[in-house]
Amino acid sequence: MKRFTGFVLKEFRHIFRDRRSLFILFGMPVAQIMLFGFAITNEINNVDLAILDRSKDDTTKEIINKIAASEYFSIEQFLDSESEIAPVFRKGKVKAVLYFEPDFGKKLIQPGRAKIQVVTDATDPNVASTVSNYIASILQSYQQETRRVVEPEYQVVSEVRMLYNPELKSVYMFVPGVMTVILMLVSAMMTSISITREKEQGTMEILLVSPLKPLQVILGKVFPYVFLSITNAVVIVVLSIFVFGVPVNGSLFLLALESILFIVTSLALGILISTISATQQTAMMVSLMGLMLPVILLSGFIFPISSMPLPLQLISHIVPAKWFIVIVKGIMLKGVGFAYLWKETLILAGMTLFFIGLSAKKYKIRLE
Amino acid sequence: MKNENAITVSELTKTFGTFTAVNAISFEVKKGEIFGFLGANGAGKTTAMKMLIGILKPSSGQATVAGFDVHTESEAIKRNIGYMSQKFALYDDLTVRENITFFGGIYGLSRKRIQEKSKQLIEDLGLGAVGKSLVGSLPLGWKQKLAFSVAMLHDPQIVFLDEPTGGVDPITRRQFWEMIYKAAHAGTTLFVTTHYMDEAEYCNRVSIMVNGKIEALDTPKNLKQHFEAATMNDVFLKLARG
Missing domain, CATH: 3.40.1710.10 (abc type-2 transporter like domain)
Structure with a gap:
C-alpha cells in the first residue's frame, strides 16, 4: 500500500509539473463548456x-x-x-x-x-x-x-410544447456532450500518453524489474486520472448549473455513479491504446482519431443519430460515448431514474469489461 | 548461503518462434565478482539478461539468481537485484531527491532509511547543490551515476548493468567504473554488458556471446593469451569474425 501511494504521488508530480497537461486537464473543460455554452448556439440574435x-x-x-x-x-x-x-x-x-x-x-x-x-x-x-x-x-x-384577417370558420391549431427544454436552449444539448468529450479526453488520452511515456523513457522496464506487480503499476498510473476526471465532471456540472441554468432533474448521486462508470470505460480504453502504441505520439494520434472523432461525430453529441445513414447508425452503437450521452441527458434533463437507464448502463459496463480483458491479455503478451 | 555463486545458469535457452535468440548457455557468476557480458548487437545478450532479471520467461534450461529460480521465484529475484537499463531511466521531471524517494519507495524502504540513503548518496555523488533541481537539467554523466546509485539503493546482492556507459565521456566512464569497483569491494556482484572493449579489461571475468552462444569465458588476461591477442578488442574481433 505504501508503495502504491508513493507511486500515485509521483504520478501527480508528473501531472502538475507539466504545464501542457495541466492546461488540457483544467483549461479544456472550462474553455469548452464556455465556448459551447455562449458562442456555439443554434439560436439567432441580432x-x-x-x-x-x-x-x-x-x-x-x-x-x-x-x-x-x-x-x-x-x-x-x-x-x-x-x-x-x-x-x-x-x-x-x-x-x-x-x-x-x-x-x-x-x-x-x-x-x-x-x-x-x-x-x-x-x-x-x-x-x-x-x-x-x-x-x-x-x-x-x-x-x-x-385582427385584420377574418378567422376562417374552422382551423387546425397545433399547440407545441417543448418538453425538457422549453426554451430550446442549445446549452442543454451541449452540456452532456461536452462532459462526455472531456471525460473521454482526460481519461483515455492522458492515461495512454502517460503510460507510453514510461515505455518511451525506459522507466517502464525499471518498474517491471522492481518488486511492483504489473497490475500495481497500471493502477498507479490510472488512479490520478480517475481523481482528475471526477474533479472535471464536478466542474462541468457546477458550471452548467450555475452559469447556464441547466437543471439536474434526476438524482445527482446516480449521475455521479454513471460518470464514474464512464470514466472507468475511458480509462480501460486508454490502457488498451497504450498497449498497442509504442510512443506518446502514436498514443495521441490513436486517441484523437480513434476516440475524439467518433465521440464528436457519431455519439449524437452534435448530429442526431436518427438522421444518419444506417451503416453509421450501426457504428454509433459501438461508441461508448453514445450510451453515456443518453444516460446524462436522461438524468439531467428528463430526470429519469435507473429504471429507464439500466440498458445503457449495462452496455457501458459490458464494454468496460471487454476493454479491460483485452488490454490485460495484450499486456501479458508484451511481458512474456 | 552455502552456494558460492551469485548466478548459476545451465542450458538456458530462449526461442522466439523458429528463431533461437539464446542457445543453451551455461555459466556461473561468483559472489562479489564483476562479470562482463559481451557480444555484438543481436548476439542475444539483452534477451539472456531479461531472463535473469525475471521479465522474460526462459523456453528451457535452468538458472538461479541470488539463490532463486528464474522459473518460479521471479518475484523474489526482483527484490534482491538492482537494474540499470541502457536507456537512461530516471524521471526527468522529478528532482534528484524525488527520484530517490520514489525508487526507494517502490523497493519498500522505510521513510527513515530513504532519508539516510538519499543524504549519503547526494553527499557521495557531490550532488548537494542540485538536490532540488530536476534531473532533466543535469548533465548526462551525472544522470548515469545517479541512476547507478538509485539501482543500488536497496542494497541488492546483484546489480545488472545494461550498457551503462553508452554516450558518456571518458572521464565520467572512468569515475563510473570506480563506483563499480567500490560496489564490488563491498560484496555486491555486478553483471555488466558493454560495447567498450577497454571496459572489458576492468572485469574480473568476461564472457563473449556470438549468435546466441557463449564462445569464450575467462579472465581478460587468459582470453588474450588464449587468442594470442594484444587487447580485448582483438579477442572480440577474432571471435566475432569466426
Missing part, C-alpha cells in the same frame, strides 16, 4: 436585415417596427430598388432582405392578400431557415394582434 419597402404605408411601417423591436433582428439599412438586393448580400453583413410589394396596405384590405418576400442568405442554411421561420412567426402574431 441578425442584420435590409428592407425594401415599395409601399411605405402605415401597415408596412408597423410591421417593420415590430421586427426592429424584436431581439432577433436589427435593421441594417433600407433599400430603394431591387437592383440593390444582390450587392447587399455580396457584402455579407445582411443575412436577409424583406421586400414589401407596392400598395401593401391597400391590398391587405382589398382583396385581403398582400405579399412580403423574404430573401435569405443560405450560405449558412441553418441561419437562413431560422431567420425565415422567425419572420414568419412575427408576421403571424402581427396579423393576430390587428
Whole structure:
C-alpha cells in the first residue's frame, strides 16, 4: 500500500509539473463548456436585415417596427430598388432582405392578400431557415394582434410544447456532450500518453524489474486520472448549473455513479491504446482519431443519430460515448431514474469489461 | 548461503518462434565478482539478461539468481537485484531527491532509511547543490551515476548493468567504473554488458556471446593469451569474425 501511494504521488508530480497537461486537464473543460455554452448556439440574435419597402404605408411601417423591436433582428439599412438586393448580400453583413410589394396596405384590405418576400442568405442554411421561420412567426402574431384577417370558420391549431427544454436552449444539448468529450479526453488520452511515456523513457522496464506487480503499476498510473476526471465532471456540472441554468432533474448521486462508470470505460480504453502504441505520439494520434472523432461525430453529441445513414447508425452503437450521452441527458434533463437507464448502463459496463480483458491479455503478451 | 555463486545458469535457452535468440548457455557468476557480458548487437545478450532479471520467461534450461529460480521465484529475484537499463531511466521531471524517494519507495524502504540513503548518496555523488533541481537539467554523466546509485539503493546482492556507459565521456566512464569497483569491494556482484572493449579489461571475468552462444569465458588476461591477442578488442574481433 505504501508503495502504491508513493507511486500515485509521483504520478501527480508528473501531472502538475507539466504545464501542457495541466492546461488540457483544467483549461479544456472550462474553455469548452464556455465556448459551447455562449458562442456555439443554434439560436439567432441580432441578425442584420435590409428592407425594401415599395409601399411605405402605415401597415408596412408597423410591421417593420415590430421586427426592429424584436431581439432577433436589427435593421441594417433600407433599400430603394431591387437592383440593390444582390450587392447587399455580396457584402455579407445582411443575412436577409424583406421586400414589401407596392400598395401593401391597400391590398391587405382589398382583396385581403398582400405579399412580403423574404430573401435569405443560405450560405449558412441553418441561419437562413431560422431567420425565415422567425419572420414568419412575427408576421403571424402581427396579423393576430390587428385582427385584420377574418378567422376562417374552422382551423387546425397545433399547440407545441417543448418538453425538457422549453426554451430550446442549445446549452442543454451541449452540456452532456461536452462532459462526455472531456471525460473521454482526460481519461483515455492522458492515461495512454502517460503510460507510453514510461515505455518511451525506459522507466517502464525499471518498474517491471522492481518488486511492483504489473497490475500495481497500471493502477498507479490510472488512479490520478480517475481523481482528475471526477474533479472535471464536478466542474462541468457546477458550471452548467450555475452559469447556464441547466437543471439536474434526476438524482445527482446516480449521475455521479454513471460518470464514474464512464470514466472507468475511458480509462480501460486508454490502457488498451497504450498497449498497442509504442510512443506518446502514436498514443495521441490513436486517441484523437480513434476516440475524439467518433465521440464528436457519431455519439449524437452534435448530429442526431436518427438522421444518419444506417451503416453509421450501426457504428454509433459501438461508441461508448453514445450510451453515456443518453444516460446524462436522461438524468439531467428528463430526470429519469435507473429504471429507464439500466440498458445503457449495462452496455457501458459490458464494454468496460471487454476493454479491460483485452488490454490485460495484450499486456501479458508484451511481458512474456 | 552455502552456494558460492551469485548466478548459476545451465542450458538456458530462449526461442522466439523458429528463431533461437539464446542457445543453451551455461555459466556461473561468483559472489562479489564483476562479470562482463559481451557480444555484438543481436548476439542475444539483452534477451539472456531479461531472463535473469525475471521479465522474460526462459523456453528451457535452468538458472538461479541470488539463490532463486528464474522459473518460479521471479518475484523474489526482483527484490534482491538492482537494474540499470541502457536507456537512461530516471524521471526527468522529478528532482534528484524525488527520484530517490520514489525508487526507494517502490523497493519498500522505510521513510527513515530513504532519508539516510538519499543524504549519503547526494553527499557521495557531490550532488548537494542540485538536490532540488530536476534531473532533466543535469548533465548526462551525472544522470548515469545517479541512476547507478538509485539501482543500488536497496542494497541488492546483484546489480545488472545494461550498457551503462553508452554516450558518456571518458572521464565520467572512468569515475563510473570506480563506483563499480567500490560496489564490488563491498560484496555486491555486478553483471555488466558493454560495447567498450577497454571496459572489458576492468572485469574480473568476461564472457563473449556470438549468435546466441557463449564462445569464450575467462579472465581478460587468459582470453588474450588464449587468442594470442594484444587487447580485448582483438579477442572480440577474432571471435566475432569466426
